[in-house]
Amino acid sequence: MNSPPDESDESAEGISRRAMLAAGATGLSVGASGCINRVQSVVDPDSSTGMAVSILTLPGADGDREGAQIARHLEENLRSVGVNATINTRSRSELLKTVLLEQDFDIYVGRHPADFNPDFLYEALHSTYAYESGWQNPFKFMDPSFDGEVRFMDPSFDGALERQRTVEGAEREEAIAELLWRFALNQPFIPVCIPNEYRLVQTDRFSGWEDGHLATRLGYLGLEPAANVEQLHALITDARPTRNLNPLSATARERGTITDLLYDSLATYEETDDDSESNLRPWLAADWDWDGSTATIELREDCTFHNGDPLTAQDVKFTYRFLADTTLGRAPEASPAPRYRGQVAAIDSITVEDDYRLTISASTSPEVGERAFTVPILPRRIWSERVDRRVTGNDEFSPPQGTWSLVTANNIPPVGSGPFQFADRSEGEFLLLERFEDHFSVGTDDVPEPTVPELRLEVDPGTASSIDRIASGGADMTTARLETYALGGISDDDPVERVEDTSWTFYHIGFNTLKEPFSNPRFRRAVARLVDKGWITETIFNGHARPVAAPVAEKWTPDSDSEIDSLVWEDKDPVTPFLGTDGELDVKDARDLFAEDYEYDDSGNLLR
Amino acid sequence: MLTQLLLQVVVAVSILLSVALAGVVGRDRLSLLREEWRSRLRTSAPAIALLLAILLLNRIMRQQGRSLSQDYGIHMTEVFYTIEGEFVLLFQAIASPEANTYFSISYVYGYVFLLIFPVVAYAARSKTIDFRRLLIAYSLNYAIGLVFYILFIAYGPRNVFVEELTQTMLYDNSPQYKYLTTEVNRNTNVFPSLHTSLSATVATFAYQTRSTYPRWFPIAVCLSISIMISTMYLGIHWGIDVLAGLALAGFCVSLSTYLVDRWSLTAILEQVRKRLHEYRDTVTTASQENS
Numbered sequence: 001m002n003s004p005p006d007e008s009d010e011s012a013e014g015i016s017r018r019a020m021l022a023a024g025a026t027g028l029s030v031g032a033s034g035c036i037n038r039v040q041s042v043v044d045p046d047s048s049t050g051m052a053v054s055i056l057t058l059p060g061a062d063g064d065r066e067g068a069q070i071a072r073h074l075e076e077n078l079r080s081v082g083v084n085a086t087i088n089t090r091s092r093s094e095l096l097k098t099v100l101l102e103q104d105f106d107i108y109v110g111r112h113p114a115d116f117n118p119d120f121l122y123e124a125l126h127s128t129y130a131y132e133s134g135w136q137n138p139f140k141f142m143d144p145s146f147d148g149e150v151r152f153m154d155p156s157f158d159g160a161l162e163r164q165r166t167v168e169g170a171e172r173e174e175a176i177a178e179l180l181w182r183f184a185l186n187q188p189f190i191p192v193c194i195p196n197e198y199r200l201v202q203t204d205r206f207s208g209w210e211d212g213h214l215a216t217r218l219g220y221l222g223l224e225p226a227a228n229v230e231q232l233h234a235l236i237t238d239a240r241p242t243r244n245l246n247p248l249s250a251t252a253r254e255r256g257t258i259t260d261l262l263y264d265s266l267a268t269y270e271e272t273d274d275d276s277e278s279n280l281r282p283w284l285a286a287d288w289d290w291d292g293s294t295a296t297i298e299l300r301e302d303c304t305f306h307n308g309d310p311l312t313a314q315d316v317k318f319t320y321r322f323l324a325d326t327t328l329g330r331a332p333e334a335s336p337a338p339r340y341r342g343q344v345a346a347i348d349s350i351t352v353e354d355d356y357r358l359t360i361s362a363s364t365s366p367e368v369g370e371r372a373f374t375v376p377i378l379p380r381r382i383w384s385e386r387v388d389r390r391v392t393g394n395d396e397f398s399p400p401q402g403t404w405s406l407v408t409a410n411n412i413p414p415v416g417s418g419p420f421q422f423a424d425r426s427e428g429e430f431l432l433l434e435r436f437e438d439h440f441s442v443g444t445d446d447v448p449e450p451t452v453p454e455l456r457l458e459v460d461p462g463t464a465s466s467i468d469r470i471a472s473g474g475a476d477m478t479t480a481r482l483e484t485y486a487l488g489g490i491s492d493d494d495p496v497e498r499v500e501d502t503s504w505t506f507y508h509i510g511f512n513t514l515k516e517p518f519s520n521p522r523f524r525r526a527v528a529r530l531v532d533k534g535w536i537t538e539t540i541f542n543g544h545a546r547p548v549a550a551p552v553a554e555k556w557t558p559d560s561d562s563e564i565d566s567l568v569w570e571d572k573d574p575v576t577p578f579l580g581t582d583g584e585l586d587v588k589d590a591r592d593l594f595a596e597d598y599e600y601d602d603s604g605n606l607l608r
Numbered sequence: 609m610l611t612q613l614l615l616q617v618v619v620a621v622s623i624l625l626s627v628a629l630a631g632v633v634g635r636d637r638l639s640l641l642r643e644e645w646r647s648r649l650r651t652s653a654p655a656i657a658l659l660l661a662i663l664l665l666n667r668i669m670r671q672q673g674r675s676l677s678q679d680y681g682i683h684m685t686e687v688f689y690t691i692e693g694e695f696v697l698l699f700q701a702i703a704s705p706e707a708n709t710y711f712s713i714s715y716v717y718g719y720v721f722l723l724i725f726p727v728v729a730y731a732a733r734s735k736t737i738d739f740r741r742l743l744i745a746y747s748l749n750y751a752i753g754l755v756f757y758i759l760f761i762a763y764g765p766r767n768v769f770v771e772e773l774t775q776t777m778l779y780d781n782s783p784q785y786k787y788l789t790t791e792v793n794r795n796t797n798v799f800p801s802l803h804t805s806l807s808a809t810v811a812t813f814a815y816q817t818r819s820t821y822p823r824w825f826p827i828a829v830c831l832s833i834s835i836m837i838s839t840m841y842l843g844i845h846w847g848i849d850v851l852a853g854l855a856l857a858g859f860c861v862s863l864s865t866y867l868v869d870r871w872s873l874t875a876i877l878e879q880v881r882k883r884l885h886e887y888r889d890t891v892t893t894a895s896q897e898n899s
Binding site for chain 2: 054059060061062063065068069072086087088089090091094427428461462464465468485540
């Protein structure tokens with residue numbers, strides 16, 4: 001078992017195409033990243049000492065039990081191979097701040113919001129975003145290898161990310177397969193598993209829970225309340241929504257369920273069967289029509305924001321311009337929002353035809369371009385005034401991108417056009433929303449509407465107590481995914497139901513690839529082989545998760561029919577299989593692997 | 609949920625208190641307290657006011673402290689973990705369902721009883737000095753604890769050793785307690801352990817007053833040791849938090865002895881009044897001279 005990771009499951013046919021690709025890609029990138037390493041080691045005084053790694057994670061018992069256990073598994077195995085690993089605990093917002101905005105980390109364990117479409121990888125990994133703050137490329141990943149000789153269609157990692165955005169159909173599937181292979185060989189982050197999304201709902205007061213995905217707006221609309229039920233009482237285990245409702249904030253949320261309720265977007269996600277072309281249906285847009293890469297969009301007429309201002313095509317155009325540059329051109333350099341970067345980048349230009357009609361020209365295929373239709377539409381008047389207020393005098397105005405006050409402010413009360421509007425909140429306790437009576441869905445038959453006057457989101461300390469509370473009739477639903485440790489506490493006797501929705505968010509171990517030794521893809525792959533994803537899903541998630549080598553839905557994962565090799569999980573990771581069995585590391589094999597690139601001192605510590 | 613739990617705590621602690629007061633303090637002292645409480649209260653008013661003010665401040669800072677802490681606090685979880693490693697897991701050797709129950713009850717009910725009992729017991733002595741010292745020591749514990757909580761952000765062992773502590777974690781066995789503790793405290797307030805420092809404070813007082821309340825001394829010592837162990841057994845505090853709690857207790861007890869009766873509030877008021885008179889006199893004399 002001394003062989004490099006990519007050759008460990010080699011077939012008898014000799015060196016396969018995969019191994020050649022791997023050798024080519026990593027060899028070149030190691031060479032190039034060497035330059036970066038040398039620059040760093042001049043700066044870093046500890047460069048000849050033992051390797052120390054800090055693993056950033058959420059608090060286990062009070063935040064994310066599964067994530068903290070993954071961190072601990074990694075910590076123990078890193079220690080076994082002679083790396084001085086420690087665990088560093090942060091709250092949800094501080095973890096995101098440290099990783100996304102400050103880039104002050106070595107390794108973190110977290111859950112990525114991802115997307116139903118694998119195009120989210122473009123935002124997560126494209127090198128043009130390596131210098132920005134926010135959800136765009138927090139790994140600072142750059143793969144400088146330019147592999148002209150063999151065999152991937154695209155000569156570079158960036159090229160692969162870009163190509164899947166323009167091609168369609170079977171060609172796109174192949175492009176994604178290739179991208180995922182490049183990803184697996186590079187491991188800018190280690191994808192661990194996709195946990196099942198369970199929520200607990202009570203069935204006496206409401207029915208219709210199965211209709212919409214409960215992490216999206218449709219999940220909260222069209223529910224059927226029993227007679228005299230005036231409020232949907234949801235439990236949240238994350239207090240951030242009571243403190244910050246800024247749709248641009250990078251740290252206030254992983255996924256935007258509440259933003260979805262307060263704001264409308266042109267299109268909305270809808271659960272469909274796997275074979276359908278698109279998961280998006282018109283929402284604020286009454287309809288759209290693609291001609292090549294240009295979409296003509298008809299807005300629903302007479303929509304207003306919660307403050308009574310009319311919502312027109314001008315607001316839509318403004319939103320995309322503003323997200324691309326939150327200073328609206330006032331600063332020497334554009335300051336893109338720390339969110340929605342990949343979506344907005346798909347749009348080349350927007351022309352307003354009249355109040356309710358606009359054309360959007362995309363730089364991508366319609367399928368990818370439509371992802372841009374899911375961003376929240378913001379009221380132009382309010383946000384442009386906010387920019388004006390912040391531009392003072394004649395001094396040069398250059399706010400720090402991703403962290404300036406406009407994108408971090410709490411935005412309370414939020415003014416959107418969505419089906420619910422802000423009513424009240426108490427920090428750390430609750431957020432109260434009320435039905436927006438002028439919303440286009442209210443009183444119509446063609447789209448689901450808010451069916452109760454109030455939606456109360458109340459902070460509860462954890463999954464176990466949330467389950468108790470819903471079972472005893474103290475609340476109607478959990479908004480967060482149930483942690484698997486507490487699933488056994490659900491009783492069949494109570495009027496409750498465990499609802500499952502499609503899952504695409506995944507647990508991952510992210511590297512700061514600007515830092516040595518994480519800049520070395522061979523090191524990252526070796527670390528990936530210390531993680532037993534199969535054991536993690538079985539023991540930490542009690543089987544309620546799917547271990548993955550590719551962080552995308554099953555239908556996008558290249559299988560044995562693919563021209564390139566399969567990345568389907570079959571009892572082990574096809575590229576970075578665990579060095580051991582049942583969560584127990586084979587320490588000798590693992591140390592041998594690390595010894596290929598790094599040295600050990602006499603007491604067995606791995607040196608940088 | 610919360611009200612129900614609070615009610616449970618109130619009822620249980622009331623029963624414990626009435627039994628203990630009858631057994632330890634005795635009927636004579638209690639009836640004397642009924643007659644003299646007004647005058648004793650007057651003597652102790654400054655100490656009572658101090659404690660109430662500190663408790664109120666504590667309550668306010670539970671919300672405000674969050675943002676202060678975010679701006680100025682230092683993250684310490686990793687440091688504590690690096691220093692003491694898996695020390696708290698040693699207590700898992702005695703893990704059992706019975707131990708879970710014992711330590712959970714000590715942590716929640718035992719602690720409340722341990723803090724309230726001496727307040728009543730010392731108020732029942734005709735000499736109020738220990739009563740006032742105790743209130744000052746409590747105030748110091750809370751006040752210093754508050755400063756530390758703002759400066760040091762750390763999560764307890766249950767947030768790191770999830771798997772190892774699953775069997776004994778307070779909130780797994782009794783999730784309802786979480787409503788109570790989140791109401792009282794934030795989960796990053798672990799250094800130092802106030803459960804430890806206040807328990808040790810009470811135990812030290814029990815030692816110092818053992819001639820008056822000989823039965824209380826062994827009870828207080830057993831209970832406070834149980835509470836200290838429970839904080840680690842239940843995965844709430846690090847060993848370092850408990851050590852710091854002991855140090856804090858020692859400091860607060862000594863300081864309370866030093867402070868009490870050092871200044872008399874009535875004397876200070878008298879002084880101020882005298883100064884004011886003198887000042888007015890000089891002013892009036894000056895203006896008379898000028899006229």
